[in-house]
Amino acid sequence: MSMEIEAIKDPGLPAHVHRAADTDPKAAKKAERQVAILFLLSALGTILLISTFFFISEDTFIYLPVLGNTNAYQLFLGLGLAASLFFIGMGAIQWARTLMPDEEVVAERHEFRSPDEDRADFVATVKDRAGQAGLGRRSLIKRSLGLSLGLVGISPLLLLRDLGPLPKDDLTKTSWKAGTRLVTDPGDRPIRPEDLEVGAVAQTLPELASGEKRTLNNIGKDAVLLIRLRPEEFNLDAERLSWTHEGIIAFSKICSHMGCAVALYEQQTKHLLCPCHQxxxxxxxxxxxxxGPAARPLPQLAITIDADGYLVAKAPFTEPVGPSFWERSS
Ligand code: FES
Structure with a gap:
């Protein structure tokens, strides 16, 4: 039997109280404006979010009385996202509370799957209710909701920016150049060969030129391990031996398998071990x-010392650092 969704008076329910917007056209208009304002506030929140992405630097700080020095980028990003979601939700609630059909209905229980006839009735009812909700009539709400939903819909695309820059040749280039000093990480102190004892290992980064800043992307690619052996312990061809200095050898710290940090050094065996897949x-x-699964050695950085006796790169890496798939020829 088909299930009719219709207003049914239940003797157990108190008399239904109609809302002002149901009986007074002025109240309905006012409610409509309220809903539109909430949707527009949501749109403004999304515009704030988008503008923050494009026009505020991540390093901009502002002073606020309660919060003190505050990162403006994060603050406005958070406020924009919060406003865009909060007001669109409030608008929907206000719309439902004041303007959507307000009928008390009793639906009979029925089998789990409705008969085809009921399903067709349901579709017809939804269409009917959508019409009553004013989607067709209330153009102000329709337009403001469209604007608000449209802007909310595109805002996740902006989050793609947080995935970092497009790779291009970024994957194959590091900050190492001929003459770049190796500095401690952390600490940024230049290193002399005598700072490393035989058997020691140290993580280093390229020294920054004045005004340069480290980014997570660069730290990941530039990290280099320095290891000191006795020169006679090397088993290298003449060229690779010339890339070492007084028993100190330098390798990219990024595993050539899938890019984990090669973090373990066994002093006895002189093996570097990647903890991810061994x-x-x-x-x-x-x-x-x-x-293990790595397909190629860790790239070696040629090193020497400068006029002040500090360790420097002799040349950039001669091959891409990181996973082998970055290197198309391998
Ligand atoms: S990432 Fe190093 S072994 Fe897999």
Missing amino acids: STFDVTRAAKVIF
């Missing part, structure tokens, strides 16, 4: 892979 690299043989 790729193992032999330091004495230019980080040759001796175990």
Whole structure:
């Protein structure tokens, strides 16, 4: 039997109280304006969010009485997103409370799957209710809601920016150049060969030129491990040996398998170990892979010392750092 959704008077319910907007056209107009204002506030929130992405630097700080020095980028991003979601929700609630059909209905229980006839009735009812909700008639609400939903809909696209810059040749280039000093990480102190004892390992980064800033992207690509052996312990060809300095050898810290940080050094065996999938690299043989899934050695950075006796890069990396798939030829 088909289920009719219709107003049914239930003797157990108190008399239904109609809302002002149901009986007074002026109240309905006022409610409509309220809903539109809420949707417009949501749109303004989204515009604030988008503008923040494009026009406020991530390093902009402002002073606020209660919060003190506050990152303006994060503040306005948060306020914009909060306003855009909050007001669109409030607008929908206000619309439902004041303007959508306000009928008390009793629906009979029925089998889980409705008969086809009921389903057709349902579709017809939805269309009917949509008409009553004023989607067709209330053009102000329709337009403001469209604007608000449209802007909210595109805002997630902006989050793609947080995935970082497009790769291009970014994957293959690091900040290392001929003459770049190796500095401690953390600490940014230049390193002399005598700072490293035989058997020691140190993580380093390229020294920043004045005004330059480190980014997470660069730190990831530029990280270099320095390891000091006795010169006679190396098993290298003449060229690779010339890339070392007094027993100190430098490798990219980024695993050539899938890019984890190669963080473990076994002093006895002189093996570098990647904790992710156990790729193992032999330091004495230019980080040759001796175990695990890595397809190529860790790139070696040629080093020497400058006129002040600090360790510097002799040249940039001669191959891409990181996972092998970055290097198309391998
Ligand atoms: S990422 Fe290093 S072994 Fe897989």
